[in-house]
Amino acid sequence: MSEISDTQTRIRVFIYTHIAEVGAPPTAERIAAEISMSVDDARASLEALAVNRQVILDPTSREIWMAGPFSAVPTRFRVHGAEASYWANCAWDMFGIPAALGQSARIDATCADCDAPMRLEVDRDTGPSTNEGLIHILLPANRWYADIGFT
Amino acid sequence: MLFFRSEDHLTRWLEQHDAPRGAVLSLAATWGLAKAWYVDRRDPLWKPRSKEQAQAILDEVGLTDEFWKLG
Numbered sequence: 001m002s003e004i005s006d007t008q009t010r011i012r013v014f015i016y017t018h019i020a021e022v023g024a025p026p027t028a029e030r031i032a033a034e035i036s037m038s039v040d041d042a043r044a045s046l047e048a049l050a051v052n053r054q055v056i057l058d059p060t061s062r063e064i065w066m067a068g069p070f071s072a073v074p075t076r077f078r079v080h081g082a083e084a085s086y087w088a089n090c091a092w093d094m095f096g097i098p099a100a101l102g103q104s105a106r107i108d109a110t111c112a113d114c115d116a117p118m119r120l121e122v123d124r125d126t127g128p129s130t131n132e133g134l135i136h137i138l139l140p141a142n143r144w145y146a147d148i149g150f151t
Numbered sequence: 152m153l154f155f156r157s158e159d160h161l162t163r164w165l166e167q168h169d170a171p172r173g174a175v176l177s178l179a180a181t182w183g184l185a186k187a188w189y190v191d192r193r194d195p196l197w198k199p200r201s202k203e204q205a206q207a208i209l210d211e212v213g214l215t216d217e218f219w220k221l222g
Binding site: 009012013016017020053054069076077090091092093095096097099101102109110111112113114116120122127128130131133134135136137138140141142 | 153154158163181184218
């Protein structure tokens with residue numbers, strides 16, 4: 001894992017601020033404008049953040065695909081916060097979003113088996129208001145360490 | 152990590168996908184894990200965790216059996 005520069009830290013903080021405010025990660029062009037750097041430098045910084053597993057980039061566009069617990073693309077897990085709505089990467093991350101934002105949230109999730117919609121209310125202090133439903137983790141932890149820095 | 156309405160739905164899904172049963176967490180337990188894992192994610196000082204630091208979080212929220220050992 002390479003050293004994290006001050007610029008990379010500024011970009012990471014901006015990425016999360018942008019997501020919190022609008023519900024989606026910024027493009028490389030938007031990062032360049034915010035940090036006052038060229039788009040090429042912004043893209044290079046995103047690649048460096050990806051090496052450090054702070055973000056995962058889309059394999060084709062090289063824009064941000066995931067910045068845990070947030071997803072740039074639609075998933076089964078939609079989280080509605082105080083300022084915006086967000087896509088979560090997985091069932092763990094649907095709770096990770098209110099935790100990362102420090103906000104209460106409403107979650108619209110679907111059952112992986114039958115696609116039935118389930119609405120969950122999450123209080124920032126006390127957690128989910130119901131215990132109906134469950135989360136299944138398929139792979140043991142020793143098989144997901146490759147992604148643990150991001151997860 | 153997937154969400155299921157009930158144990159019956161999980162069992163059916165595992166059979167249909169010929170998948171082994173992994174670990175099952177309640178919503179309350181998943182919230183505890185997610186909160187411990189992500190509470191500091193927006194902190195400018197946050198850094199990717201080492202395996203030892205990640206294991207400490209799993210241990211702290213009571214996920215201590217073999218399934219949760221990072222190896």
